[in-house]
Amino acid sequence: MQATRITLGLLAQRIGRLSEEIRDVEARLTRLVERHAPQLLDVVGIGPDTAVALLITVGDNPERLDGEASFAALCGVSPVERSSGRRQFSRLNRGGDRQANAALHRIVFTRLRVDPRTQDYYERRIKEGKTRREIVRCLKRYAAREVFHLVRQLRPRSPSPDTSRKVGRG
DSSP states (O other): OHHHHHHHHHHHHHHHHHHHHHHHHHHHHHHHHHHHOHHHHTSTTOOHHHHHHHHHHHOSOGGGOOSHHHHHHHHTOSOEEOOBTTBOOEEOOOOSOHHHHHHHHHHHHHHHHHOHHHHHHHHHHHHTTOOHHHHHHHHHHHHHHHHHHHHTTOOOOOOOHHHHSOOOOO
């Protein structure tokens, strides 16, 4: 009985320390996103962790992305043809950056829970005969398009004075 009590006490302390670490990391992520891309945090469904995942996917050079289609492909949310004969379908893309895809997934499911416009869209598409998967694929693509236009606004940072200096050998 005493050993159980001691073990539970140690576990409670460990949980408290880990919870504090999580809050610290979340606060740092929030500060980073607020500094580099605050416009992402204004979008429904995007929190600091999701914004960071998407910013990592975009990388230091957002100009390399030709358009929203290339960003969607990079995130693995571009439609992939799956047609046979007269039947024409698109399926989910299994490629791309899986972390970015998961971030877009979180955006979509958050919006399905809290955003009336997304809920209305979902209901309308269900009545049209679309499957849940097809609707989620469309919503992910829409979210990728929205994020792409927001991150296109980012300006590349100028090099810091220390990295721009040439170092000579002597």
